[in-house]
Amino acid sequence: MKIALLGNGAISRYVQQAILKQGLHIEAFLLRPQRMDEDHQSVASDPAIVSSVTALPQDITHLIDCAGHQGLAEHGPAALRAGLDVITVSIGALADPDIYDDLVSSATQGGSRLHLASGAIGALDTLRAARSGQLDSVRYTGRKPPQGWIGSPAEQSLDLQSSLPSAQTHFTGPARDAALRYPKNANVAAAVALAGVGFDATEVELIADPTISSNIHEICASGDFGSFTFSITGNSLPDNPRSSALAAMSVVAEILAINKPISS
């Protein structure tokens, strides 16, 4: 297994530390050309620094996307067509039908696979099993402290810099709209949608809550299987209050799962 990392932000840096501790090496970084100077600091020893899939060392087998929607859309298809397996945390990018189709056809062409890390949420296995029966409704609520929504469309309706008097909903609608409008904040909505009833039937509510200091994600689902409610209170990464540590941990788990003879 020869690993290249796409992006060198908060999730990528967590992943680097964790997989190096497991004895795995990072052979290369795929970075934006304009960020290669400032982004190249890493804990990996002497990795190749490139800005396109074609410039990656020939023996790379896996591209790990920790860069967000644009990075996946830009480099995911080329990597898959070249036969690299891709692990991504940028699940919301798949809400765009053109990107989705491009990823599917590229993987088919390259004989490769796109692996979706579970991200900041759990219970996706429950949804996947439940949808083989009739899954009637899936509702996802994402709640973060106000600073976790900075840089998102929440800024258009809420003053996130001053103290909000109470929890404020700034989005309700289908998962597709949430994922496309909040590329840095609603990847969980997309993961829930893909595991369950799809982008258009999954109902989403996004809330800025001044009374909390963690990222709280909740799924309520019902169907032939019965019903369940899943809630997680996730610590954010020290480098980025928008992103939960579990999202980075889920990328590490996907990487470590690749070489295991038994998948659990």
Ligand SMILES: NC(=O)C1=CN([C@@H]2O[C@H](COP(=O)(O)OP(=O)(O)OC[C@H]3O[C@@H](n4cnc5c(N)ncnc54)[C@H](O)[C@@H]3O)[C@@H](O)[C@H]2O)C=CC1
């Ligand atoms: N599935 C999930 O539960 C979660 C998914 N995410 C996704 O992960 C992404 C990354 O999160 P963080 O590391 O916290 O963000 P960050 O902002 O700390 O890091 C992003 C990194 O990606 C790089 N980048 C951006 N566009 C790029 C491109 N086109 N090509 C190459 N590199 C590019 C940036 O320069 C930066 O190094 C988020 O934008 C979000 O879409 C984040 C949290 C949870």
Ligand SMILES: O=C([O-])CC(=O)C(=O)O
């Ligand atoms: O990290 C989180 O808590 C969730 C997140 O940003 C996303 O869904 O994109």
